[in-house]
Amino acid sequence: MFETDAAQEAQLFHIPDPEEASYRVAGGTSKLTDVLAQHIGHDRIILGSPLLSVSEQKDHLEITTSKGVKHACRHLVLTMPPFLILSQKITFDPALPGELVRVMGSTHTWMGESIKFAVEYESPFWRQQGYSGTVFSHAGIAVEVYDHSDFEETRFALKGFLSADASALTKEERKLKVVGQLTRLLGERAADILSYTERVWKEEVYTSADYQKYVMPHQHNGHPLYSSPLMNGRLYLAGTETSPAFGGYMDGAVHSGIATAHRLANKTGEA
Numbered sequence: 001m002f003e004t005d006a007a008q009e010a011q012l013f014h015i016p017d018p019e020e021a022s023y024r025v026a027g028g029t030s031k032l033t034d035v036l037a038q039h040i041g042h043d044r045i046i047l048g049s050p051l052l053s054v055s056e057q058k059d060h061l062e063i064t065t066s067k068g069v070k071h072a073c074r075h076l077v078l079t080m081p082p083f084l085i086l087s088q089k090i091t092f093d094p095a096l097p098g099e100l101v102r103v104m105g106s107t108h109t110w111m112g113e114s115i116k117f118a119v120e121y122e123s124p125f126w127r128q129q130g131y132s133g134t135v136f137s138h139a140g141i142a143v144e145v146y147d148h149s150d151f152e153e154t155r156f157a158l159k160g161f162l163s164a165d166a167s168a169l170t171k172e173e174r175k176l177k178v179v180g181q182l183t184r185l186l187g188e189r190a191a192d193i194l195s196y197t198e199r200v201w202k203e204e205v206y207t208s209a210d211y212q213k214y215v216m217p218h219q220h221n222g223h224p225l226y227s228s229p230l231m232n233g234r235l236y237l238a239g240t241e242t243s244p245a246f247g248g249y250m251d252g253a254v255h256s257g258i259a260t261a262h263r264l265a266n267k268t269g270e271a
């Protein structure tokens with residue numbers, strides 16, 4: 001559906017097959033990190049300890065966390081969004097190269113400003129009406145909507161993104177507007193919701209930070225400077241923004257993880 005004006009009926013479009021296949025992750029996307037954590041071992045993962053500083057020592061790097069704990073690292077792979085490394089004022093001794101810092105300061109964190117919502121329903125009633133659940137709107141608070149049902153087809157939802165000005169509203173106001181828009185588009189059954197969930201991502205300080213100037217989305221993704229090891233080959237910058245392939249997206253994070261693992265394996269001679 002494409003909605004240009006709330007006073008006019010939405011236009012219907014047939015969506016052509018995409019060039020790139022899309023997949024649902026069985027168990028939800030958090031399954032990816034759950035399985036990785038299982039492989040690594042939960043006892044080897046330290047949560048709730050943001051990094052504060054990195055300093056190069058003779059034969060290792062020393063990092064300090066917000067709890068004042070120090071760790072010695074043979075290698076350090078930093079996968080935070082590059083802009084956050086600067087906005088959180090993480091200190092590096094010696095300092096990172098000036099040109100790299102300039103690039104990091106204008107590397108966008110994909111979707112970091114967005115508000116994402118999900119509305120859960122008893123059944124995927126939109127499919128029964130012949131709709132995919134995809135909506136693009138210039139008229140309502142929800143500017144994009146997609147079918148968000150799980151791979152197992154046991155839970156059904158529509159999810160999407162809200163317009164930037166929606167952060168000025170309360171959660172309750174946003175919920176009313178979202179459900180009102182979905183009801184206008186998909187009929188009365190859209191009002192019968194099981195739950196409304198949302199996340200204002202710009203409030204998530206470990207994902208997003210305010211830019212002082214306009215930073216273009218995807219700008220500098222996969223910049224060559226991100227692929228050069230730092231601090232005598234002990235520090236690697238990784239994460240989706242550093243990936244030349246699918247930078248900003250989940251696929252980019254996977255590409256960057258694999259590329260960095262190869263770089264480290266080549267250096268250490270380990271498989």
Ligand SMILES: Cc1cc2nc3c(=O)[nH]c(=O)nc-3n(C[C@H](O)[C@H](O)[C@H](O)COP(=O)(O)OP(=O)(O)OC[C@H]3O[C@@H](n4cnc5c(N)ncnc54)[C@H](O)[C@@H]3O)c2cc1C
Nearest residue numbers: 050051079080111112116201206239240248249250251253
């Ligand atoms: C609202 C929204 C919608 C999105 N939709 C899509 C989509 O539909 N498809 C898609 O492919 N991608 C989407 N993305 C992008 C996707 O989430 C990212 O590409 C992916 O999460 C990047 O993975 P990453 O591991 O590189 O970084 P992140 O997932 O950002 O992980 C970085 C980690 O660093 C941690 N961290 C931050 N600061 C510190 C610190 N000081 N010390 C220690 N740890 C720290 C954070 O807590 C976080 O766990 C979306 C992003 C957002 C915000």
